[in-house]
Amino acid sequence: MKANKAVFNTLSQVNSSIVHSSKVKLILLTVMTINLSACSSLGVEPWERDLLAKKEMALTSSPVDAALDDHIYFSKEASSGGKSFGGGGCGCN
Amino acid sequence: MQKKRSVKLSQQKDGYSVSFNAMASPCEVLIQTQDKRVVEQISRCVSAEVWRIEDKYSRYDSLSICSEINNSAGKKIAIDEETYLLLNFAEQCYQLSDGLFDISSGVLRQVWSFSGLSGECQQFPSSIDVSKVLSFVGWQKVTYDQHSICLPQDMELDFGGIGKEYAVDRCILLAKEITDEPILVNLGGDLAVTGPRLNKQAWQVAIEHPDSDALGQPQDMIVALVQGALATSGDARRYLIKDGIRYGHVLNAKTGWPITHAPRSITTVAPQCIQAGILATLALLQGEHAEQFLTEQDITFWARR
Amino acid sequence: MNNLNKKSKKTNKKVNLKAALSLATSALLGTSVVTAPVAQAKEADEWQFDSAFLVYSEVDRVSATEAIIAGTKTFDNDEILSLKLTVDALTGASANGAIAQPNAQTFTRPSGNGQYVTPAGETPLDDTFHDTRVQLNGQWTQPLADNITGSVGGHFSKEYDYLSLGVNGNVAYDFNRKNSTISMGLSYFQDTFTPEGGIPKPLSSMLVGDSSSSDWDAEFAKTRISDSEDKSTTDLLVGFTQVINRRMITAFNYSYSMVDGYLTDPFKVVSVLNSDGIAQDYIYENRPDSRVKQSTFMQAKYHFDDSLLNTVADVSYRYMWDDWGINSHTIDTRFTIPVGAASYIEPHIRFYQQSAADFYQPYIGDGKAQTGFVSADYRIGEMTAVTVGAKYGVVLNGGNELSFRIEYYRQMPTNAGFVDPQRLNSVDLYPVVEAVIAQVSYSF
Numbered sequence: 093m094k095a096n097k098a099v100f101n102t103l104s105q106v107n108s109s110i111v112h113s114s115k116v117k118l119i120l121l122t123v124m125t126i127n128l129s130a131c132s133s134l135g136v137e138p139w140e141r142d143l144l145a146k147k148e149m150a151l152t153s154s155p156v157d158a159a160l161d162d163h164i165y166f167s168k169e170a171s172s173g174g175k176s177f178g179g180g181g182c183g184c185n
Numbered sequence: 186m187q188k189k190r191s192v193k194l195s196q197q198k199d200g201y202s203v204s205f206n207a208m209a210s211p212c213e214v215l216i217q218t219q220d221k222r223v224v225e226q227i228s229r230c231v232s233a234e235v236w237r238i239e240d241k242y243s244r245y246d247s248l249s250i251c252s253e254i255n256n257s258a259g260k261k262i263a264i265d266e267e268t269y270l271l272l273n274f275a276e277q278c279y280q281l282s283d284g285l286f287d288i289s290s291g292v293l294r295q296v297w298s299f300s301g302l303s304g305e306c307q308q309f310p311s312s313i314d315v316s317k318v319l320s321f322v323g324w325q326k327v328t329y330d331q332h333s334i335c336l337p338q339d340m341e342l343d344f345g346g347i348g349k350e351y352a353v354d355r356c357i358l359l360a361k362e363i364t365d366e367p368i369l370v371n372l373g374g375d376l377a378v379t380g381p382r383l384n385k386q387a388w389q390v391a392i393e394h395p396d397s398d399a400l401g402q403p404q405d406m407i408v409a410l411v412q413g414a415l416a417t418s419g420d421a422r423r424y425l426i427k428d429g430i431r432y433g434h435v436l437n438a439k440t441g442w443p444i445t446h447a448p449r450s451i452t453t454v455a456p457q458c459i460q461a462g463i464l465a466t467l468a469l470l471q472g473e474h475a476e477q478f479l480t481e482q483d484i485t486f487w488a489r490r
Numbered sequence: 491m492n493n494l495n496k497k498s499k500k501t502n503k504k505v506n507l508k509a510a511l512s513l514a515t516s517a518l519l520g521t522s523v524v525t526a527p528v529a530q531a532k533e534a535d536e537w538q539f540d541s542a543f544l545v546y547s548e549v550d551r552v553s554a555t556e557a558i559i560a561g562t563k564t565f566d567n568d569e570i571l572s573l574k575l576t577v578d579a580l581t582g583a584s585a586n587g588a589i590a591q592p593n594a595q596t597f598t599r600p601s602g603n604g605q606y607v608t609p610a611g612e613t614p615l616d617d618t619f620h621d622t623r624v625q626l627n628g629q630w631t632q633p634l635a636d637n638i639t640g641s642v643g644g645h646f647s648k649e650y651d652y653l654s655l656g657v658n659g660n661v662a663y664d665f666n667r668k669n670s671t672i673s674m675g676l677s678y679f680q681d682t683f684t685p686e687g688g689i690p691k692p693l694s695s696m697l698v699g700d701s702s703s704s705d706w707d708a709e710f711a712k713t714r715i716s717d718s719e720d721k722s723t724t725d726l727l728v729g730f731t732q733v734i735n736r737r738m739i740t741a742f743n744y745s746y747s748m749v750d751g752y753l754t755d756p757f758k759v760v761s762v763l764n765s766d767g768i769a770q771d772y773i774y775e776n777r778p779d780s781r782v783k784q785s786t787f788m789q790a791k792y793h794f795d796d797s798l799l800n801t802v803a804d805v806s807y808r809y810m811w812d813d814w815g816i817n818s819h820t821i822d823t824r825f826t827i828p829v830g831a832a833s834y835i836e837p838h839i840r841f842y843q844q845s846a847a848d849f850y851q852p853y854i855g856d857g858k859a860q861t862g863f864v865s866a867d868y869r870i871g872e873m874t875a876v877t878v879g880a881k882y883g884v885v886l887n888g889g890n891e892l893s894f895r896i897e898y899y900r901q902m903p904t905n906a907g908f909v910d911p912q913r914l915n916s917v918d919l920y921p922v923v924e925a926v927i928a929q930v931s932y933s934f
Contacts, residue, residue: 135669135733137412137456143736143793145516148802148826148834151731151741151789156542156558156931157881157895159576163556164546164927168901170844170870171818174787174808177677177725178747182623183652266831270518277514281507331887354519362795457519460511467507482507 152176192232194224199383200366203228207235208243208349210373214356217382218366227363231356235372238352242271242344244291251344259338269331275347278463279324285470286463287324287438289336291343297436297443319441350416350462353377357414357458369410377414377458387411392452392487406487414458418465419450419489435469446473448488453479538562542931549924552582552619569632576625576647583615587758587866588772589853590614590917595769598698600757601687602710605701613921616757623649637664645679654681660727669733679723685756688714692776693860696759713774721751737794743787753777760866761853767911770856775865777849778814785810802826815848816870833884838897840877846870846906852919868920872906875899879927890934897927 136144143149152158152175163182165172172178192205200217201224214231216224244251254262264272275288296310296318321339328335336342344351349372356370357377368379369388378388387409408415419435435444447469455461464484471478479486540560547553556578563571586597588608595608599618608614629643638661645656658677664670683689687710690696694713700706729743754777762771789806804824811817821841828834847870849863879897886892903920910919 134735135666136736137667141516141736143520144733144739146520146793146802149739149791149793151739151791153802153804153826154540154931156540156560157929159558159560159574160542160544160556160929163576163578164899165842168869168899168923169818169842169873169875170812170816170847171783171785171808171810171820171842173725173727173745173747173783174743174785174810174820175789175806177658177675177727178723178745178783178785182625182647182654183621183649183681183683274514274518277510281510351518354515358519455508456512457515459518460508460515463511464508484508 190232190236192228194228200224203231205232205235207232208239208352208372210349212373213369213371214360215369215371215388216360216364216366217368218364220364220366223364223366227360227368230359230363231370234355234359235352238348238355241267242348244341244343244345251342254334254336255341257336259335261333261335263332264329264334266331268334269329271344271347271351272329272334274351274459275344276324278347278467282467282470284324284439285437286346286467287322288342288344288346289324289327289340290322290436290438291345292318292321292339292341293436293438293441296441315441322438322441324438346466347459347462349373350375350414350457350459353414353416353458375414375416375458375462376410378410378412381411385411390415392417408452408487410454413454413456414461415452415454416458416461416465417450417452418462418469419448435466437470444470444472447471448475448490450489451475451479452487454485536563538564538933540931540933542929544927544929546925546927548582550583551615551923551925552580552584554578554580567633569630572627572629572631574625574627576627577623578625579620579622581620583617584619584757585868585921586614586616587755587775588614588761588769589866589914589919590921591761591769592913592916593768596698597759597772598696598701598710599687600685600690602697602707603687603701605698611917613918621649621651623647623652634661637668638662639664641675651685652681652683654679656680656723658725671729671731673727673729673731675725675727675729677723677725677727681721681723681751682718683721683752683756684718689716689719689752689756690774691715692754693773693864695762696772696774698772719752719756721749721753723750724748738790738792740791741787741789743785745783745785745787747783747785749781749783751779753779753781755865755867758865758867760851760864762856762860763853763911764856765911767913769853773854773860773864775867776860776863777865778863781812781814783810783812800828814870816844816846818842818844832886833882836881836883838877838879838881840875842873842875842877844873846872850906852905852908852910868901868903868923871903871920873901873903875901877927883931890932893931895927895929895931899925899927901925 147153162172162176166178167182190205192203195202200215200219201221203214203216203224205212212235214228216227218224240246241249242251243249244255246252250264250268278286296314321341326337326340353370353372353375354377357368357379360368360370361379367382370377376390382388388411390408390410392406392408435447436442437444451465451468453461453464453468455464464479465486468475468479468486476488538561542558544556545553546556556576558574558576560572560574588595588597590611590613593610595614596605597608597614597616598605600616601618606617625645625647627643627645629641631639631641634640641660643658645654645658647654656677656679658675660673660675662671662673691713697710697713724747726746727743729741731739731741733739754775756774758775759772760775761769762773764770785808787806787808789804792803794801794803802825804826806822808820809817819842823840824836824838826834826836847865849865850871851864852866852871854860854864877897877899879895881893881895883891883893901923905920
């Protein structure tokens with residue numbers, strides 16, 4: 093589909109005059125909109141959610157297990173909830 | 186296929202540059218650190234990964250899985266998970282492009298041979314030749330699952346349209362595992378960065394104008410890349426003109442004919458290189474509507490006509 | 491897979507090219523592999539079901555079987571409907587609150603119909619527990635505005651002697667590129683308890699004697715105050731979720747819960763001992779009619795890299811305290827370790843420790859008349875509990891997941907500083923409770 097193409101030069105300098113292969117290049121400054129928020133502290137960009145999007149990275153990775161466990165511990169211990177509603181719901185306590 | 190494989194390290198003002206050849210292209214990795222151990226580790230990992238992917242998916246390498254599939258003569262071939270994922274990706278591109286992007290379209294080169302030097306098509310094929318070869322094109326005829334693929338006889342797969350970009354993304358992932366220092370991976374013009382340079386500065390990338398025979402032509406464009414990837418599709422030096430119509434080297438997998446009125450090259454930005462590459466290629470396949478296609482999709486791009 | 495792609499392509503090709511490519515790319519590059527896009531594509535127009543069957547079995551005590559089926563449907567505009575049906579059945583014996591004695595003890599069943607005898611040295615268990623419960627939950631979630639998601643739900647649960655109705659509402663606000671989420675939720679439950687034999691009069695003595703005698707029913711009725719009692723529960727939950735980086739996400743919750751009404755357990759009694767430690771009487775327990783619980787909860791999930799097998803660690807801690815004087819610590823840890831491309835193993839350890847309620851007493855002396863609150867229910871006494879277990883899950887062809895889970899749960903009640911009479915040295919006042927939890931789940 094695609095073969096050899098226009099060659100890119102990657103420039104490691106950030107000076108206003110960019111030097112590469114001992115030739116002076118003119119600069120066309122193109123600011124990409126997608127990166128305006130790169131300075132914020134915590135978090136990831138949308139495309140860095142590959143791992144977070146996995147089911148096992150969900151805060152409650154198995155809602156069914158969580159519901160069953162909540163029911164068991166609600167009926168066997170004095171504490172309930174915290175992660176989600178502690179609620180009433182059964183006469184087991 | 187014997188290849189001389191070596192990696193060159195060179196120190197620069199604010200880091201290191203690693204260069205090597207792979208996939209018929211010059212490859213470069215820029216690492217903004219003074220820690221030579223990290224640089225060596227990255228240069229080893231990245232070059233090994235690129236060569237690994239090249240060896241695995243090159244259609245020129247008789248030992249590659251690509252050749253194994255292409256030489257299968259219609260028999261079922263076992264594939265691993267990586268291959269399956271790549272096929273899945275190709276499948277999705279095929280679907281998204283309504284069949285315009287097709288990794289089985291490589292056989293069309295049998296009738297469309299563009300000379301590397303002059304860029305001219307040596308023989309302009311007859312439509313009979315084209316339609317004959319076109320019968321061996323068609324991703325929908327390929328069946329595959331997680332463990333195997335069955336490619337009908339006389340068909341060929343070519344990972345060239347996604348392989349290099351995939352390698353860029355794999356390298357970025359690997360590099361991120363090794364270090365948090367800023368890194369740029371450039372495989373013959375398809376490139377991606379792990380993030381901004383130190384002090385949140387952008388990487389400056391020069392896009393050479395397709396017409397420039399020498400470096401340093403004023404048409405070169407400097408792009409500031411903070412995050413994500415760039416890829417280009419198109420090659421101004423490969424085209425032919427017949428009856429006043431300029432044909433590019435990108436072939437329409439559905440008709441078997443080159444796309445007309447397409448820009449000579451398109452560069453796009455995307456979070457991952459493989460996305461950028463596909464977007465550029467898909468745009469090129471839209472011919473005269475390439476720019477409109479990208480604009481509608483809200484994609485940052487540079488097109489050259 | 492191929493069919494799904496074809497289908498999704500037709501409906502929204504133009505609009506979603508970028509999104510579709512992102513998805514395809516994350517499938518290609520991410521370790522989550524094929525299942526992610528399949529699931530996403532599926533969710534767009536099909537019901538997704540999770541089902542599970544669980545057996546909970548205590549050594550010598552109750553055992554319960556529970557079945558769940560939950561369906562989720564995501565509509566085009568990100569509206570999500572979830573419905574869940576739970577059925578469980580409970581049988582076996584449960585501690586009645588009285589302590590073990592050097593001699594056999596006789597108790598009247600909560601219904602007043604007959605008696606049971608606990609042999610010497612054994613913890614008294616009431617073996618009349620058997621109940622079947624049906625529970626229905628529905629939840630509707632939808633975007634309310636940019637970055638704001640709202641959710642409302644209803645709850646219905648019915649068992650032979652118990653009815654519970656509940657509603658809840660939740661609002662979540664995403665900001666900082668959806669890396670941060672603040673949420674607030676409210677829930678309200680209204681429960682009605684109608685035990686067979688009625689509600690016992692708190693602190694009254696359990697009637698023990700000849701239940702076939704003519705005046706038994708009249709005498710038994712004197713220990714009852716009503717046929718049914720209510721309780722209401724209001725929960726407020728405030729949460730904050732923060733994505734730290736590509737590998738880590740954290741959550742912090744605060745919850746405030748008010749329970750009002752009948753909070754006593756009508757089946758529980760307290761042993762009244764003489765100075766020798768021998769039970770003279772059993773009185774029905776008495777708990778306050780309100781309880782305010784608060785808790786803080788924090789959780790972190792971390793996705794390790796290849797060098798640690800791409801394991802996902804899930805660690806959470808909860809601190810709970812209430813105005814009954816109970817406070818508790820819960821640490822819950824899971825490691826999801828991929829095994830091959832399509833399966834995983836998930837070890838689980840949970841540690842729980844609680845202090846006793848102010849009015850908890852394992853037994854009372856017979857010298858003084860009881861007036862205040864008292865309960866000998868070990869579940870509000872001092873206790874440490876540990877759960878260890880593991881889950882094995884495998885993604886089958888077609889993306890359905892089958893998993894098995896087995897856990898061992900051990901409750902270790904401890905003495906909260908009570909000095910026991912010499913005579914009781916030979917009996918176990920704080921018996922350990924052991925249980926096994928076995929579960930099979932299937933998602934399709």
